[in-house]
Amino acid sequence: MIEARDLRKEYGGFAAVEGSTFSVEAGEVFGVIGPNGAGKTTTLKMLAGLIEPTSGSVSVAGYEAGETEMRYQLGFLPEESPLYEEMTARTYLHFFADLYDVPEDTAARRIHETLDELDLEHRDRQIGDMSKGMKRKVAIARSLINDPDVLIYDEPASGLDPLTTNYIIEFTSRLAEEGKTIVFSAHNLFHVESICDRVAIMSEGEIVAKGDLEQLQEEHGETTYHVYTTVEVPDSVAKNGRYHRAVETMAEVESIRESAQQAGGSVADIRTKESSLEEVFLNVAEDGRETRRRRRQGAEPEPEA
Numbered sequence: 465m466i467e468a469r470d471l472r473k474e475y476g477g478f479a480a481v482e483g484s485t486f487s488v489e490a491g492e493v494f495g496v497i498g499p500n501g502a503g504k505t506t507t508l509k510m511l512a513g514l515i516e517p518t519s520g521s522v523s524v525a526g527y528e529a530g531e532t533e534m535r536y537q538l539g540f541l542p543e544e545s546p547l548y549e550e551m552t553a554r555t556y557l558h559f560f561a562d563l564y565d566v567p568e569d570t571a572a573r574r575i576h577e578t579l580d581e582l583d584l585e586h587r588d589r590q591i592g593d594m595s596k597g598m599k600r601k602v603a604i605a606r607s608l609i610n611d612p613d614v615l616i617y618d619e620p621a622s623g624l625d626p627l628t629t630n631y632i633i634e635f636t637s638r639l640a641e642e643g644k645t646i647v648f649s650a651h652n653l654f655h656v657e658s659i660c661d662r663v664a665i666m667s668e669g670e671i672v673a674k675g676d677l678e679q680l681q682e683e684h685g686e687t688t689y690h691v692y693t694t695v696e697v698p699d700s701v702a703k704n705g706r707y708h709r710a711v712e713t714m715a716e717v718e719s720i721r722e723s724a725q726q727a728g729g730s731v732a733d734i735r736t737k738e739s740s741l742e743e744v745f746l747n748v749a750e751d752g753r754e755t756r757r758r759r760r761q762g763a764e765p766e767p768e769a
């Protein structure tokens with residue numbers, strides 16, 4: 465549904481994004497994460513055809529980014545929505561429905577249903593008088609006005625209270641269940657983890673890791689084994705009548721088992737804990753920083769173009 469090939473965006477010689485290649489299948493939810501300034505917004509804007517790549521290419525639903533037909537397939541939610549403050553939510557949404565050639569009766573029904581689903585009250589209040597969460601909901605409704613197949617959401621819940629944030633994340637998840645293809649960026653990795661099928665981790669303009677959570681955990685995460693024994697073993701800590709020790713390899717688990725048996729006891733329980741997306745992200749960011757530092761010092765080869 466979306467193909468990005470070797471995307472690069474330069475601003476006055478500075479590469480905000482470089483070497484970005486990824487694809488998003490129809491119906492997938494694809495998360496783009498990374499620290500501030502990593503190139504997420506720049507990437508999403510290139511996908512939406514709002515800025516032109518310096519080199520590389522993007523296609524969405526079979527159209528090249530920027531082609532007029534593409535905009536009918538796409539709903540874009542910018543990080544900060546420029547809303548027309550003096551319009552009411554309803555007039556604003558009808559205005560955009562008109563720009564997308566949505567017939568009047570379809571628009572009225574769609575606006576009504578979407579605002580109902582988003583639980584937006586005060587639809588005839590001027591946007592300038594609305595709260596931040598209400599404005600975000602109007603912007604989301606705007607992204608859906610043309611009933612697009614592809615949604616590109618930049619930080620959909622940024623700066624909102626936890627209740628509204630949850631509401632918007634759940635709403636986004638429902639859109640995915642309805643079959644929309646969604647690319648979104650977020651700093652809250654718990655949200656990304658809970659609704660994304662696959663994730664790209666960006667750092668200093670480059671995608672430094674991508675895959676589903678399982679792949680990312682395998683490649684960049686760690687498994688911790690929490691072993692509980694009935695008797696004290698070296699380096700264990702007494703906990704609720706048992707002895708606990710956390711280790712990272714099965715060989716260490718075996719050695720604990722042997723120690724417990726030698727002391728006349730046994731292993732009562734082993735619990736496995738995989739890295740969260742946040743831990744994977746921190747590992748990848750740290751590895752990426754180290755690789756770039758070495759590259760700058762000439763110890764690591766430049767990536768192939």
Ligand SMILES: Nc1ncnc2c1ncn2[C@@H]1O[C@H](COP(=O)(O)OP(=O)(O)OP(=O)(O)O)[C@@H](O)[C@H]1O
Nearest residue numbers: 475479480498499500501502503504505506507543
């Ligand atoms: N119009 C522009 N002119 C010059 N530099 C820009 C422009 N837009 C973005 N940049 C630079 O490109 C880099 C990537 O910015 P971008 O907004 O894509 O990052 P981001 O990952 O979305 O960050 P954040 O999480 O803070 O929103 C930053 O160093 C930024 O300063």
